[in-house]
Amino acid sequence: MSVTAAQGFTAAGIAAGIKANGNPDLALVVNHGPSLAAAGVFTSNRVKAAPVHWTEQVLRGSAVSAVVLNSGGANACTGPKGFQDTHATAEKVAATLNEHGPGGDFNAGEIAVASTGLIGVLLPMDKLLPGIETAAAALSADGGEAAAIAIKTTDSVHKTATVSQGGWTVGGMAKGAGMLAPGLATMLVVITTDADLDSATLDKALRAATRTTFDRVDSDGCMSTNDTVLLLASGASGQVPAYEDFAEAVRKVCDDLARQLIGDAEGASKDIRIEVIGALTEDDAVEVGRSIARNNLLKCAIHGEDPNWGRVLSAIGTTQAAFDPDRLNVAINDVWVCRNGSVGDDRDLVSMKDREVRITADLCNGSESAVIWGNDLTAEYVHENSAYSS
Amino acid sequence: MSVTAAQGFTAAGIAAGIKANGNPDLALVVNHGPSLAAAGVFTSNRVKAAPVHWTEQVLRGSAVSAVVLNSGGANACTGPKGFQDTHATAEKVAATLNEHGPGGDFNAGEIAVASTGLIGVLLPMDKLLPGIETAAAALSADGGEAAAIAIKTTDSVHKTATVSQGGWTVGGMAKGAGMLAPGLATMLVVITTDADLDSATLDKALRAATRTTFDRVDSDGCMSTNDTVLLLASGASGQVPAYEDFAEAVRKVCDDLARQLIGDAEGASKDIRIEVIGALTEDDAVEVGRSIARNNLLKCAIHGEDPNWGRVLSAIGTTQAAFDPDRLNVAINDVWVCRNGSVGDDRDLVSMKDREVRITADLCNGSESAVIWGNDLTAEYVHENSAYSS
CATH class of the missing domain: 3.60.70.12 (L-amino peptidase D-ALA esterase/amidase)
Structure with a gap:
């Protein structure tokens, strides 16, 4: 309509x-x-x-x-x-x-x-x-x-x-x-x-x-x-x-x-829902979520169905948000693969077969939150955007 | 040695x-x-x-x-x-x-x-x-x-x-x-x-x-x-x-x-030399150069040997650097394809067969400059980084 x-x-x-x-x-x-x-x-x-x-x-x-x-x-x-x-x-x-x-x-x-x-x-x-x-x-x-x-x-x-x-x-x-x-x-x-x-x-x-x-x-x-x-x-x-x-x-x-x-993002095979919780401010939550969403290495890992939480922490570390690196928790599809900035639950428990992938990052530093939606990086994205104007 | x-x-x-x-x-x-x-x-x-x-x-x-x-x-x-x-x-x-x-x-x-x-x-x-x-x-x-x-x-x-x-x-x-x-x-x-x-x-x-x-x-x-x-x-x-x-x-x-x-960057097929000139400060030149270097759409275009200068301007526009959008000039491999923020010389004059691609962005707003080196985005990068930890 x-x-x-x-x-x-x-x-x-x-x-x-x-x-x-x-x-x-x-x-x-x-x-x-x-x-x-x-x-x-x-x-x-x-x-x-x-x-x-x-x-x-x-x-x-x-x-x-x-x-x-x-x-x-x-x-x-x-x-x-x-x-x-x-x-x-x-x-x-x-x-x-x-x-x-x-x-x-x-x-x-x-x-x-x-x-x-x-x-x-x-x-x-x-x-x-x-x-x-x-x-x-x-x-x-x-x-x-x-x-x-x-x-x-x-x-x-x-x-x-x-x-x-x-x-x-x-x-x-x-x-x-x-x-x-x-x-x-x-x-x-x-x-x-x-x-x-x-x-x-x-x-x-x-x-x-x-x-x-x-x-x-x-x-x-x-x-x-x-x-x-x-x-x-x-x-x-x-x-x-x-x-x-x-x-x-x-x-x-x-x-x-x-x-x-x-x-319908160009070339995407996964929709990634990134929820940042435990932030001191909503701005912090958005900044962290965006940094995760834009990390090419993580986007590639998600494409490969690899629950590579180290790349999530690496992306969080580039922000100015308030957090302590030793208190960060990260879940992928509800499995807390990173606890206290270190190895958490077994990453082999994470199934990433579905199109939607959920990443939860808990900054453990407040009560604000935000959800950012992103997608994976694929060879199709490269193909589509390297041929676009020719 | x-x-x-x-x-x-x-x-x-x-x-x-x-x-x-x-x-x-x-x-x-x-x-x-x-x-x-x-x-x-x-x-x-x-x-x-x-x-x-x-x-x-x-x-x-x-x-x-x-x-x-x-x-x-x-x-x-x-x-x-x-x-x-x-x-x-x-x-x-x-x-x-x-x-x-x-x-x-x-x-x-x-x-x-x-x-x-x-x-x-x-x-x-x-x-x-x-x-x-x-x-x-x-x-x-x-x-x-x-x-x-x-x-x-x-x-x-x-x-x-x-x-x-x-x-x-x-x-x-x-x-x-x-x-x-x-x-x-x-x-x-x-x-x-x-x-x-x-x-x-x-x-x-x-x-x-x-x-x-x-x-x-x-x-x-x-x-x-x-x-x-x-x-x-x-x-x-x-x-x-x-x-x-x-x-x-x-x-x-x-x-x-x-x-x-x-x-030797992962999966890269082009080395991109980005020189920003005419900047008010060196920091401006570096910020603009980095923004261009990180633009995924431009990186794909370079991979496709497409002198897509619009994506260069789009990247410059996301920065806080001092410039007037109507005075920006951009050359790709020395052809000034964008003059005064608009269409410049014929983009068909640009040859991008070589591995090294040179982008020059003139902010026309000072005398500072900086060179940033980047590379293109390829399907090989996606492949290498989606399979890395598995």
């Missing part, structure tokens, strides 16, 4: 010819109101793509009437021409919706733009701009699935999630395999709701949700130039949910999509 | 049976003086192996009469028993040299110990201790080569380097593939000299040399628990070189060994 699960939205996904292979590559999501409230979070990479610069500006106005997303090109590191192209794309969407569209007064300053694909290549505007007309003509209240498909790049499946309760709905779509900041392979997410909430409330709920979901997925530690997560509210249900209920629904949708991202 | 190129040293390398495959696994280096001056630098990982804790203590005394090194087990994360084993190893070396050795009054507090191999496994002391007697009996003034061979783990070749001038010599041996801090696969280095210099001078020269050599090699961003670099001076040449001459000789030996480490 994706972005059209909530009332007040239409969407489309079409092939504009941006991708050489003819696959769908252009998605359009339109908010028909009555509200146009919106919020967004973006990559923290200091090298940001043109559409990120543009959409950050749009969000300052707190109103988004439509989102146009393309795969097949990131429009990052493309200089002034790249920004002009993003601007022209928003203008074209506004003009097309005003001329042929569903009614309403669209203007470019309320059109969010997101792009994904290779960095450093200008978009083929001669294909993208006509594609916007095709997409506008294809808009429908059940176009969410097609939109989710059109934003795929190296994704093997499209990703959608929906939560409904009390007469209102939160639904969304995502592409990519990674985390918000840093993130791999450009994560693009559009979430819609028909709840009637203002932009400040949306912003608060979105930031709270991404902080513990997309921000805690770490596929390969690389940070994209294009990561974008948008939350749009139409108010079409007429419902004004309590903040806690709404925030939890947004968190559930983000968590669902984030898990789908890691489950 | 290794550690016995300088006068006043004997060495040996033998098979004690620590490695299951019967390969050499125990090395002994003895300083016959007249001076026992020494200096050392160690991993900055907070989870340190027992021999690192021990040898840091030994170095407080500024005198090292012998170094015993074993492969086949890191003796890291082995608790109090691991430290007892290191202590017993040093005691055994001192007792053996006093009883059967070359004369002199050896005591355990002047015996440095270094170990490399799997973390979290106790050393087979029933093999190691008798091995020390075998090694002591094999000590000779041309045993440097055998010692270098005995410290190999995943190394495909042993690594030695020598610089001689004005009647004095600096020589050394290394094992591992990585950097001092962080480092991969435990880097162990022993450098000897017959120059007559005190420990403070050795320490100054060693720290200056490692800062721009071993510290700027980044094979996979992982930091070992065991990294150790020792510099021992016998004074046997009777020469007291000028500090600048000596420091440069130590730097050359370190640089030579560091390049050999990266050239």
Whole structure:
């Protein structure tokens, strides 16, 4: 159901010819109101793509009437021409919706733009701009699935999630395999709701949700130039949910999509759930979890189904978190293979046949915790990313 | 010539049976003086192996009469028993040299110990201790080569380097593939000299040399628990070189060994020389270089001979260095494929057939620079590190 699960939205996904292979590559999501409230979070990479610069500006106005997303090109590191192209794309969407569209007064300053694909290549505007007309003509209240498909790049499946309760709905779509900041392979997410909430409330709920979901997925530690997560509210249900209920629904949708991202990470054969407990602060727990998730040697060991807890300790030792090396405990799939920083239970008791592998690191230094999701490092990852742009 | 190129040293390398495959696994280096001056630098990982804790203590005394090194087990994360084993190893070396050795009054507090191999496994002391007697009996003034061979783990070749001038010599041996801090696969280095210099001078020269050599090699961003670099001076040449001459000789030996480490990095098919120029500070240049060197996506692209400069910019953008994204220039093998943060010269002009790939990143924000050496990410790396402990 994706972005059209909530009332007040239409969407489309079409092939504009941006991708050489003819696959769908252009998605359009339109908010028909009555509200146009919106919020967004973006990559923290200091090298940001043109559409990120543009959409950050749009969000300052707190109103988004439509989102146009393309795969097949990131429009990052493309200089002034790249920004002009993003601007022209928003203008074209506004003009097309005003001329042929569903009614309403669209203007470019309320059109969010997101792009994904290779960095450093200008978009083929001669294909993208006509594609916007095709997409506008294809808009429908059940176009969410097609939109989710059109934003795929190296994704093997499209990703959608929906939560409904009390007469209102939160639904969304995502592409990519990674985390918000840093993130791999450009994560693009559009979430819609028909709840009637203002932009400040949306912003608060979105930031709270991404902080513990997309921000805690770490596929390969690389940070994209294009990561974008948008939350749009139409108010079409007429419902004004309590903040806690709404925030939890947004968190559930983000968590669902984030898990789908890691489950589809490039070349991965194992999903690794890293839970850090006994930390003095939540920041310590996140820093330790991230360090474990990014350790290439450990990622290789997990791939080889080797419960190599020494590599976990080695990764913990590189952090600034508060801990005593002689009090660290580590479990792999619930077997405490490391106790007090030294040899614990028999590592041969650990079975790692399943796709999901659970690592628990107890810092024994407090009561805070965090969960980070990562994945293993495989020859397929190397293959996929050494052939990507050729 | 290794550690016995300088006068006043004997060495040996033998098979004690620590490695299951019967390969050499125990090395002994003895300083016959007249001076026992020494200096050392160690991993900055907070989870340190027992021999690192021990040898840091030994170095407080500024005198090292012998170094015993074993492969086949890191003796890291082995608790109090691991430290007892290191202590017993040093005691055994001192007792053996006093009883059967070359004369002199050896005591355990002047015996440095270094170990490399799997973390979290106790050393087979029933093999190691008798091995020390075998090694002591094999000590000779041309045993440097055998010692270098005995410290190999995943190394495909042993690594030695020598610089001689004005009647004095600096020589050394290394094992591992990585950097001092962080480092991969435990880097162990022993450098000897017959120059007559005190420990403070050795320490100054060693720290200056490692800062721009071993510290700027980044094979996979992982930091070992065991990294150790020792510099021992016998004074046997009777020469007291000028500090600048000596420091440069130590730097050359370190640089030579560091390049050999990266050239033998696990599974690598490309050596990547990353030069960051135009930085406001040297720290900025090092931070940017390291970020580029560690980017898995870029490492894959280089493996695929793909001049994917977008991944270089993406890596630069994750740092805190001072730069303007719109003024970044990047060359790959001297072709400036990115100018002013955007598309530069034709990427098809870049040839990447050679093993060495040069990336130049100009931050256009100052006059400081740094060179970091890294390597590509390959399916062989994944294979080697997913099967390591099994």
